[in-house]
Amino acid sequence: MRCWEEFHLNGYYNTSMQKLAAATGLQKAGLYHHYPTKEDLMRRVMEFALDQFRSYVLAVSTELDLPPEQRLEKLLRRHKKLAILHRRGCFFANIALETGREGLFNEVLKTGMMDWADAVSKILSEYMPAGAAQSEALRLIMEYEGAVLFYKLTAEEEHLEAFIHRAVTNLKRASEHSISLKQV
Amino acid sequence: MRCWEEFHLNGYYNTSMQKLAAATGLQKAGLYHHYPTKEDLMRRVMEFALDQFRSYVLAVSTELDLPPEQRLEKLLRRHKKLAILHRRGCFFANIALETGREGLFNEVLKTGMMDWADAVSKILSEYMPAGAAQSEALRLIMEYEGAVLFYKLTAEEEHLEAFIHRAVTNLKRASEHSISLKQV
DNA sequence: AATTTTACCGACCGTTCGGTAGGTAAATAT
DNA sequence: ATATTTACCTACCGAACGGTCGGTAAAATT
Known part of the structure; x- marks a missing residue:
């Protein structure tokens, strides 16, 4: 998710919904169609990051x-x-x-x-x-x-x-x- | 400095000049009389924090x-x-x-x-x-x-x-x- | 084919942002 | 006593904030 990179680069408070929309190629209202609030979007982003983290990094522990x-x-x-x-x-x-x-x-x-x-x-x-x-x-x-x-x-x-x-x-x-x- | 506590509690981006003014008992414009920008104010706050840190914590190393x-x-x-x-x-x-x-x-x-x-x-x-x-x-x-x-x-x-x-x-x-x- | 749902847009809401303009009352300098 | 500076205020600026609105075109459902 492009939102992840944006949050990762600029932090939570310093990343606006406008920036996130631009990063995804959507308009702001388009983003709000998928996620009700910024906080909610962030929560989804974090779950995505966690998945990535598990499969790319933590998975090594079972090799x-x-x-x-x-x-x-x-x-x-x-x-x-x-x-x-x-x-x-x-x-x-x-x-x-x-x-x-x-x-x-x-x-x-x-x-x-x-x-x-x-x-x-x-x-x-x-x-x-x-x-x-x-x-x-x-x-x-x-x-x-x-x-x-x-x-x-x-x-x-x-x-x-x-x-x-x-x-x-x-x-x-x-x-x-x-x-x-x-x-x- | 009260601004230090405010920045410490809420971070840099999530602390507005309004909050800082309220915390110091001034109005926002009063704050701007003393510090030209938010970034400049933060820099002063950090120097203050560094002083505090040195005299309260680091000074122990010379006892x-x-x-x-x-x-x-x-x-x-x-x-x-x-x-x-x-x-x-x-x-x-x-x-x-x-x-x-x-x-x-x-x-x-x-x-x-x-x-x-x-x-x-x-x-x-x-x-x-x-x-x-x-x-x-x-x-x-x-x-x-x-x-x-x-x-x-x-x-x-x-x-x-x-x-x-x-x-x-x-x-x-x-x-x-x-x-x-x-x-x- | 008609209907509903989904994905999305441009425009806009009220609020807050960092920052400024202009004024005033007290302290300081002359 | 007068002039100047300092400290601070109220009021305001344009921009950006998070979030909402009514609408539309395409996809999916029936």
Whole structure:
């Protein structure tokens, strides 16, 4: 959906229905034929974004033919590709911080974040207990979101690249540790 | 400044000059007497916020009577206090993600973030080499900003509290490691 | 073939936006 | 005591906002 790109580029409040209409090739009234309000349209856009996110990024976590380290790296790298596209960062984080206090879209946003955490946790859990994998996944996502923030501020991809490297290295260390445990 | 609170609560685009005027007890034209444009006013507000941030949060890093672990914890806890006030999160991160692409205020925001990293780095450097301290400080801030994002989404302070615990624990571990090195 | 529904348009609604013009009363400078 | 500046007001501007209206042409239903 073209509306997604528009919201992603300019945020919720700084995107008018006129802009959205122009982006879709419709007139404003045409847009209102499909969606009753701007808020409602945004909700649909977010569900669309969530679907895209699931099928393009999170789906990597179930590619069981790859070893966990490579799966994690592939997943993160896909997310990075989205983030550096037009230097937009993470759609969910952007909207979350912009509309965070009123919590207009918090439910969908929470779902997206938790799905993300689950996907990463699934990968990690091959090398560590479920509980540890879950909290480590959450921690990784936090660190990643911070890295995206720095990337948006400085335009240096290095922040993202360094994060991916840290994450994968950590997982490799955990892998060695889990193997050595099994050998005992 | 009351304008700060208003921008912090509602973001840049969702805060009108009318709201700002009402918040300060002035009329809109009265505001325009002091600041030529909304963007200019925001810039002043951000400098004010930066000053506050430096003197209330970052200043903790120079309280040399406290051991590094306690200094770090005190600094982070002060930041947390700001974040949970009205559940607003981190002012700089909010504005950065909202206005990130145009980069309207990126210079000030970058300054704030880098000052922050320097303050944390200063604390860490007592237990590790300068280079390591710097990158670990950056990493900590990234993780913290992500924790704030989750806090804003879920309203669970636990995300922030867990982060502080992780950070302080890590530092203690680094401290023991540095002591054991000195003993060799 | 007649009817209904769908998708869309141009024009317009009241409101709010960022910003300005002109005036006034108090403080300050001379 | 007079002149000037400062701080602030009411009233207003054109543009843009989110959203609605009546209408139309094509598609789908009957």
